[in-house]
Amino acid sequence: MEKASLVSEYRCKGLRFDECLKIVNITRNQYYYNLKGVKPGKPPTKKTNWLNPKTGVEEEVDNAKVVEEICDLKSDNDQADYYKLICVALCLKGYFINHKKVYRLMRQHDLLQKKVSRPGKEFVKHRRVAPTKPLNIIEMDIKYIWIHESRKYAFVLTILDTFTRFVLC
Numbered sequence: 001m002e003k004a005s006l007v008s009e010y011r012c013k014g015l016r017f018d019e020c021l022k023i024v025n026i027t028r029n030q031y032y033y034n035l036k037g038v039k040p041g042k043p044p045t046k047k048t049n050w051l052n053p054k055t056g057v058e059e060e061v062d063n064a065k066v067v068e069e070i071c072d073l074k075s076d077n078d079q080a081d082y083y084k085l086i087c088v089a090l091c092l093k094g095y096f097i098n099h100k101k102v103y104r105l106m107r108q109h110d111l112l113q114k115k116v117s118r119p120g121k122e123f124v125k126h127r128r129v130a131p132t133k134p135l136n137i138i139e140m141d142i143k144y145i146w147i148h149e150s151r152k153y154a155f156v157l158t159i160l161d162t163f164t165r166f167v168l169c
Contacts, residue, residue: 004031044104051094058096066095067109070102074111082113131163138162 003024010020021028047060073089074081087102106112131137141158159169 007031044101048101049096051096053094061095063105066090066097067105067111069093069095070106070109070111129162134161134163136163138168 003026006024007017007020007026010023011017015023021031046063048063048066049058050061051058069090070086073079073086079085079089083103083106084099086106087097087099090097090102103112129137129139139160139162141160143156143158144153145156146152147154157169158167160166161168
């Protein structure tokens, strides 16, 4: 790492460690972190468990067979072809598989549906009201208030002239 070598150079010249890190613009964690070169966690499995309906015995099946089953399910027009329903269909066929593995297999073999891109929302362009003369723009305000004497709620409508800020009604 290039920045780590700069820090060690500055340290040899007598600078404090914290000052070296500030000059190079890295944190202490970044200085001490060693790249491992591999993804963290367990490696993905190459086989999937399958309950054979004829014998009732659990067998290990290669992932290529599972991908063939997924292709068969996707080719059926009556079957929905997104990965969670395909996972349910595979489980009904006797495979012990979860939706994450189905998603990974479909992603690796380019079987996922294309994401539907929706057009963005159109927001209000000019929100600020700038009237040029009286009674040009009128605003209304509705309030829901409690009237204590009659013990009921009532609506109050206020009509304002935006230019003069005068209450019309």
